[in-house]
Amino acid sequence: xxxxxxxxxxxxxxxxxxxxxxxxxxxxxxxxxxxxxxxxxxxxxxxxxxxxxxxxxxxxxxxxxxxxxxxxxxxxxxxxxxxxxxxxxxxxxxxxxxxxxxxxxxxxxxxxxxxxxxxxxxxxxxxxxxxxxxxxxxxxxxxxxxxxxxxxxxxxxxxxxxxxxxxxxxxxxxxxxxxxxxxxxxxxxxxxxxxxxxxxxxxxxxxxxxxxxxxxxxxxxxxxxxxxxxxxxxxxxxxxxxxxxxxxxxxxxxxxxxxxxxxxxxxxxxxxxxxxxxxxxxxxxxxxxxxxxxxxxxxxxxxxxxxxxxxxxxxxxxxxxxxxxxxxxxxxxxxxxxxxxxxxxxxxxxxxxxxxxxxxxxxxxxxxxxxxxxxxxxxxxxxxxxxxxxxxxxxxxxxxxxxxxxxxx
Amino acid sequence: xxxxxxxxxxxxxxxxxxxxxxxxxxxxxxxxxxxxxxxxxxxxxxxxxxxxxxxxxxxxxxxxxxxxxxxxxxxxxxxxxxxxxxxxxxxxxxxxxxxxxxxxxxxxxxxxxxxxxxxxxxxxxxxxxxxxxxxxxxxxxxxxxxxxxxxxxxxxxxxxxxxxxxxxxxxxxxxxxxxxxxxxxxxxxxxxxxxxxxxxxxxxxxxxxxxxxxxxxxxxxxxxxxxxxxxxxxxxxxxxxxxxxxxxxxxxxxxxxxxxxxxxxxxxxxxxxxxxxxxxxxxxxxxxxxxxxxxxxxxxxxxxxxxxxxxxxxxxxxxxxxxxxxxxxxxxxxxxxxxxxxxxxxxxxxxxxxxxxxxxxxxxxxxxxxxxxxxxxxxxxxxxxxxxxxxxxxxxxxxxxxxxxxxxx
Numbered sequence: 159x160x161x162x163x164x165x166x167x168x169x170x171x172x173x174x175x176x177x178x179x180x181x182x183x184x185x186x187x188x189x190x191x192x193x194x195x196x197x198x199x200x201x202x203x204x205x206x207x208x209x210x211x212x213x214x215x216x217x218x219x220x221x222x223x224x225x226x227x228x229x230x231x232x233x234x235x236x237x238x239x240x241x242x243x244x245x246x247x248x249x250x251x252x253x254x255x256x257x258x259x260x261x262x263x264x265x266x267x268x269x270x271x272x273x274x275x276x277x278x279x280x281x282x283x284x285x286x287x288x289x290x291x292x293x294x295x296x297x298x299x300x301x302x303x304x305x306x307x308x309x310x311x312x313x314x315x316x317x318x319x320x321x322x323x324x325x326x327x328x329x330x331x332x333x334x335x336x337x338x339x340x341x342x343x344x345x346x347x348x349x350x351x352x353x354x355x356x357x358x359x360x361x362x363x364x365x366x367x368x369x370x371x372x373x374x375x376x377x378x379x380x381x382x383x384x385x386x387x388x389x390x391x392x393x394x395x396x397x398x399x400x401x402x403x404x405x406x407x408x409x410x411x412x413x414x415x416x417x418x419x420x421x422x423x424x425x426x427x428x429x430x431x432x433x434x435x436x437x438x439x440x441x442x443x444x445x446x447x448x449x450x451x452x453x454x455x456x457x458x459x460x461x462x463x464x465x466x467x468x469x470x471x472x473x474x475x476x477x478x479x480x481x482x483x484x485x486x487x488x489x490x491x492x493x494x495x496x497x498x499x500x501x502x503x504x505x506x507x508x509x510x511x512x513x514x515x516x517x518x519x520x521x522x523x524x525x526x527x528x529x530x531x532x533x534x535x536x537x538x539x540x541x542x543x544x545x546x547x548x549x550x551x552x553x554x555x556x557x558x559x560x561x562x563x564x565x566x567x
Numbered sequence: 568x569x570x571x572x573x574x575x576x577x578x579x580x581x582x583x584x585x586x587x588x589x590x591x592x593x594x595x596x597x598x599x600x601x602x603x604x605x606x607x608x609x610x611x612x613x614x615x616x617x618x619x620x621x622x623x624x625x626x627x628x629x630x631x632x633x634x635x636x637x638x639x640x641x642x643x644x645x646x647x648x649x650x651x652x653x654x655x656x657x658x659x660x661x662x663x664x665x666x667x668x669x670x671x672x673x674x675x676x677x678x679x680x681x682x683x684x685x686x687x688x689x690x691x692x693x694x695x696x697x698x699x700x701x702x703x704x705x706x707x708x709x710x711x712x713x714x715x716x717x718x719x720x721x722x723x724x725x726x727x728x729x730x731x732x733x734x735x736x737x738x739x740x741x742x743x744x745x746x747x748x749x750x751x752x753x754x755x756x757x758x759x760x761x762x763x764x765x766x767x768x769x770x771x772x773x774x775x776x777x778x779x780x781x782x783x784x785x786x787x788x789x790x791x792x793x794x795x796x797x798x799x800x801x802x803x804x805x806x807x808x809x810x811x812x813x814x815x816x817x818x819x820x821x822x823x824x825x826x827x828x829x830x831x832x833x834x835x836x837x838x839x840x841x842x843x844x845x846x847x848x849x850x851x852x853x854x855x856x857x858x859x860x861x862x863x864x865x866x867x868x869x870x871x872x873x874x875x876x877x878x879x880x881x882x883x884x885x886x887x888x889x890x891x892x893x894x895x896x897x898x899x900x901x902x903x904x905x906x907x908x909x910x911x912x913x914x915x916x917x918x919x920x921x922x923x924x925x926x927x928x929x930x931x932x933x934x935x936x937x938x939x940x941x942x943x944x945x946x947x948x949x950x951x952x953x954x955x956x957x958x959x960x961x962x963x964x965x966x967x968x969x970x971x972x973x974x975x976x
């Protein structure tokens with residue numbers, strides 16, 4: 159059961175001019191599933207992406223990097239579920255390229271203008287003939303108002319489709335922003351999540367697109383974790399179709415640039431948090447906020463140590479205020495000169511630990527009250543500086559084990 | 568259910584001359600449990616210890632470090648379960664010191680000659696009056712042939728007592744080595760495990776005792792992990808009572824030093840592996856061996872990434888050869904210049920992946936056959952050097968969640 163996450167609201171999914179989406183059932187792993195999605199971009203769109211830092215990056219990730227670097231202008235994307243085309247060596251690269259070539263042929267564009275994405279089981283050969291056979295149906299389905307079907311088309315172990323959007327006005331012109339994401343396990347993105355796509359019709363200089371994608375990922379997908387397992391296929395793509403009526407945004411530091419980035423970050427964060435809310439077996443959504451560090455990096459180190467601790471995560475599942483487990487995780491996070499006697503711990507508004515020890519006025523029933531909530535903020539104050547950072551995660555339940563013990567069956 | 572781990576064999580638990588052990592029920596957390604253990608050393612014993620690297624180290628660990636540094640000669644140890652005396656601030660330090668003082672008074676020695684150890688719940692006040700009240704019964708119980716009771720006396724979530732020993736002959740003299748350990752969760756020792764104690768009557772120069780303790784820990788307790796959570800209380804103590812008849816061992820590189828260290832390492836490794844075999848919810852024992860690295864450190868990094876991955880651990884629980892999860896963990900382990908196309912993966916004798924991709928001759932039923940075993944070796948060959956390292960771990964089951972969701976109830 160996802161944590162406070164409903165199906166997407168169709169009224170929030172805005173068509174983005176110049177971006178059409180089509181979905182088909184190609185039988186890639188199982189029959190009768192939407193498993194193939196194409197995204198078609200009008201000429202003139204700007205595209206930037208950030209990808210997994212896993213050294214075992216999948217074949218489609220390698221091809222995406224090549225095709226973005228080729229600089230011929232991206233005109234299409236093809237996304238399949240059911241098979242990750244990862245751990246598949248040279249043969250996998252060939253199959254990812256064949257997929258691009260097949261779509262390029264249908265669209266009469268160059269293969270380098272297509273980005274491929276795959277998600278699913280690792281180390282099995284990609285059935286690219288099925289993808290090729292499914293392309294005509296996906297192309298026939300292509301429409302600008304198809305974002306909900308796209309969100310459904312990229313789901314794997316997700317229980318809820320993830321999509322949201324917003325409209326803003328920049329320099330008097332209406333601008334639409336819509337995004338989708340997927341992912342529930344093997345989630346500890348490093349540069350981007352499993353799969354996340356955002357499009358806007360805003361006019362953005364190609365020169366700042368990569369910076370925009372990177373900063374959006376840093377503030378959203380790169381701050382969530384389910385199980386600490388960084389996937390081989392993480393990809394986050396930002397599209398600007400450049401169809402809106404405002405002057406081109408040349409810098410993210412201009413008033414318009416800041417306005418656009420803030421609105422896009424809000425959408426990116428909702429999409430990233432949706433992945434945690436739908437985390438495999440999740441029953442609780444936790445915000446881990448670490449303050450008072452010397453640097454944001456050390457705050458992040460502590461936040462991830464807490465967010466990845468199986469003992470912390472199972473205690474939250476049980477609503478058991480066994481909060482010493484959080485202090486233990488702070489202690490092994492890797493800050494060599496950490497002084498425990500300066501550390502405070504809060505659970506929402508409850509002051510649990512003071513100067514590294516139990517707060518004398520802390521009462522177990524107060525901790526218990528907060529632990530029973532479905533949304534909990536853990537706040538650690540390190541007492542050694544002014545920096546802070548935040549990570550979002552979920553608890554660790556029986557269902558996580560069940561889902562991952564049975565994934566392929 | 569522990570994995571291929573039986574109760575200790577009394578015939579392997581050798582009395583160590585000069586080391587007496589007593590156990591009592593002090594009602595520290597629950598009634599009718601052996602929860603208090605004292606170890607009494609004759610004058611002239613050498614003692615060395617290695618302790619947790621968790622910055623939130625518990626009060627007894629801090630006091631152990633102080634008392635070992637004081638150099639007055641350790642004459643006794645006091646170990647309680649039911650309460651870790653961690654995350655307890657200045658008050659916790661005072662209570663650990665009071666415990667030492669109480670035992671020192673009974674034995675007419677200095678408090679600095681006593682080492683305290685605590686294990687159990689974190690961040691609750693140590694009931695040291697109960698420990699003090701229980702000391703007379705523990706002292707009355709003290710005998711040299713009491714190792715099995717000691718192993719039982721230090722158990723917490725352990726399901727089986729952990730103890731073993733060996734006798735060897737050094738320079739014509741019989742030497743006994745016996746050790747005990749405990750721990751099942753919050754296990755990813757960093758310098759030592761939750762609690763491990765080894766004693767020998769060998770004659771060892773005090774000058775090499777610390778080196779001996781460190782090298783034994785490195786080859787045993789520092790290579791096991793259950794859940795990646797480094798405890799606040801990890802302690803590993805090595806005692807040489809110096810009662811045996813051989814000449815003093817002045818160097819671990821002498822023939823006698825090497826002989827003693829090899830025999831003690833064998834015992835230490837069995838004690839450390841026993842902790843994994845009895846890991847919370849464990850159904851399988853896995854040896855993660857990483858070869859062909861540039862350094863042992865990078866091999867260890869990869870081994871721990873595999874050993875900590877919840878996805879890998881749940882796949883082993885399910886006997887599901889979803890082996891791409893292992894490649895993904897190799898990829899995110901943190902070796903920046905890792906070339907996936909040089910990596911081979913073996914499951915016992917089965918060659919699963921070759922040059923970063925699926926081995927064409929790999930058959931799923933072969934992987935399945937190995938995955939069903941209760942003892943499995945995962946071997947990764949990085950193809951970039953000659954170094955190697957090994958880590959031992961267990962799988963991740965429903966029972967881990969159950970145990971840790973209910974620990975305090």
